[in-house]
Amino acid sequence: MSDPIAEVFEAQRDRLRAVAYRMLGSHADAEDVVQEAWLRLTRQDTDTIHNLAGWLTTVVGRISLDVLRSRQTHPQVSYDELVVTVDDGPVPEETAALADSVGLALLVVLESLGPSERLAFVLHDLFAVPFDEIGQILGKSTGATKMLASRARRKVQAPGQPTTAGPQQREVVRAFLAAARDGDFESLLQILHPDVKLTIDTPGGEVILLGATKVAPNVRLSSGGVMGVREVLVNGLPGIVAWRPDGTPLSVLAFTVVDNRIVRMLAVANPATLAKLDLPEPV
Known part of the structure; x- marks a missing residue:
């Protein structure tokens, strides 16, 4: 009944x-x-x-x-709910609508x-x-x-709120990558907002770093430990995936960009979490 x-x-x-x-x-x-x-x-x-x-x-x-x-x-x-997709340029209209309504961009604002x-x-x-x-x-x-x-x-x-990945946001992320590869501390300080927040998912738990002077020394991408880096979208936000020389994923990073500066970074470096994510193939 x-x-x-x-x-x-x-x-x-x-x-x-x-x-x-x-x-x-x-x-x-x-x-x-x-x-x-x-x-x-x-x-x-x-x-x-x-x-x-x-x-x-x-x-x-x-x-x-x-x-x-x-x-x-x-x-x-x-972390397990991150959706990582290849960034092939402008976000498709339907993906942008989804990201605007339920993605990290809006959630960052709601926070x-x-x-x-x-x-x-x-x-x-x-x-x-x-x-x-x-x-x-x-x-x-x-x-x-x-x-x-x-x-x-x-x-x-309000103006200056984070948005989904657009040309300006991508350029900021690329500038960050170049500075991180070169270990260019001064350039990183220019790209990172003074009050930037970096949240890292590690095997030992969540680690949070606050402030550009604390974050910058911890984001250098050593050429010896990274095989390749690929631009992606992480729930609609600009991001990257980095791989080790043996082809296993090293990390996933998502960036919140406001007024051409990175105000928030989310880094997944926990192998257990990375294994649960549907990641693209290395380039």
């Missing part, structure tokens, strides 16, 4: 997963949030729910908000928002949830929620 509540939930699952993903930037976390929402629904007296779709959105929003707030003290990067701002922006601007319902999740008035969304919108649309 069919369960009408389960059927409604399954009909809403894709939308709920999309809400959670845009809040959290991780498919795995989004799945966990949706599953938790289902568990809460099974414990709820459904006769008291007048709008099941709205109730589920509220629950997913609240759970995602809790996850975001916990991340402020335990930040994380979902600059506080949890409440992010919730207000995602739910209202991306999923058209009314401000009064968002206000109930946040425990704020409708007016205060509108102000949060407006502030978030200004930050997202």
Whole structure:
């Protein structure tokens, strides 16, 4: 015998997963949030729910908000979800649209928002949830929620925000590669933003370096340890893959470029993570 509540939930699952993903930037976390929402629904007296779709959105929003707030003290990067593709020039229109909506470029911008701002922006601007319902999740008035969304919108649309890979971004990455190969410390300092953040996935765990003077000495590409380097897109952002002389992948790097300077770098140097990624062949 069919369960009408389960059927409604399954009909809403894709939308709920999309809400959670845009809040959290991780498919795995989004799945966990949706599953938790289902568990809460099974414990709820459904006769008291007048709008099941709205109730589920509220629950997913609240759970995602809790996850975001916990991340402020335990930040994380979902390395296994990186999508690496060959960079053959301009990004195809459909790929650019995907990157703009769910890729690292937008997620980098959303990370600059506080949890409440992010919730207000995602739910209202991306999923058209009314401000009064968002206000109930946040425990704020409708007016205060509108102000949060407006502030978030200004930050997202502000000039100088990171974009997907374009000609200027690629040129900055190529200049970085040349300086890194030559060990040109001064040129690296010009290319890196003074407050650049480098996050590295290593076999021993995540390592974070802050500031150009700390990052520059750690990005030299020794010719003896690198067989080849290939330009790629990493979730829509300009990036590179480097290989060892024996043909095994050495690292994957993704770059966030703002105003012709690198403001953020993500480096995957953990062989276990690299083995899970679908990487192009060495050139």
